[in-house]
Amino acid sequence: MTQTDAPVKLGRRRDHSRDPEILAAALDVLAEEGYEGMTIDMVASRARAGKATLYRRWPSKAELVIDAVACMKRDHLTQSPLPDTGTLRGDLIAMIKPHAVEDAERKAQIMAGLASVLSRSPELSGVIEQAIVEPRAEVNRTLLRRSIARGEARADCDVETIALISPSMAAYRTLILRKPIDREFLVSLIDGVILPAAGIVGGDG
Incomplete structure (x- = not known):
């Protein structure tokens, strides 16, 4: 050979x-x-x-x-299909499951762990946005559009901005306030910020 x-x-x-x-x-x-x-x-x-x-x-x-x-x-x-309870509040509350709360807390901790390098790494910032922020924002958009379609939320509500409220506030709570993300915090965010922003008063109790 x-x-x-x-x-x-x-x-x-x-x-x-x-x-x-x-x-x-x-x-x-x-x-x-x-x-x-x-x-x-x-x-x-x-x-x-x-x-x-x-x-x-x-x-x-x-x-x-x-x-x-x-x-x-x-x-x-x-992950499993989104809940469909008939109201925006019901859908958002149904999303608050123990696993979902733990997952949100972990994602916020990961964001906190990356805080020191985000300004130096645009690529990493984009990955975080797509992996951590965008999935939750897309869920919120879907629930908000469904609420608008059934005549519950205002037709002219700012879906894009409202969809970012919960992921943004969760990140702020973890990164700045150093507090955990729990059910009480998420419910207060739904009732005090998200529903009023969507033009829904009083929720469904």
């Missing part, structure tokens, strides 16, 4: 089966330590994976974080 006929030696194929576990571990560490305090070593230890495995897949911490945050958007798309 000539040198040119020698078989090509292929490198070992990368195993991506553990990516979800590694990305989840990255989000956990990010929420706990913040971006500056987070290290690849910490993520590897949390995921029980080798550091070399992480570095082959994500050459830098920034790339790992971007992928981890982006995966939150994909997770959101698999």
Whole structure:
């Protein structure tokens, strides 16, 4: 066999089966330590994976974080259908489930962990907007448009602005006030801000 006929030696194929576990571990560490305090070593230890495995897949911490945050958007798309109670207040209240509250709290903690680098990383800011803010805003838009269609909310209410109230206030509460996101806070936001902004007085009790 000539040198040119020698078989090509292929490198070992990368195993991506553990990516979800590694990305989840990255989000956990990010929420706990913040971006500056987070290290690849910490993520590897949390995921029980080798550091070399992480570095082959994500050459830098920034790339790992971007992928981890982006995966939150994909997770959101698999959630169950939206509630349809017949009123905007009923729909919004029905969205306040224990898992949903925990998820909102975790997302806010992740945003807090990234606060130190957002101004330096436009790409990361865009990923956060699409993965954390936009999914909730889109849910709110859907519920608001449904309310308008049935003649409950004002036809001229500012859907885009109102849809951003809850994700914006949740971020403010966590980042600035350092307070948890709980059911009492979310209900007060619905009754005191969102419903009046949509032109709905009194809700459905």
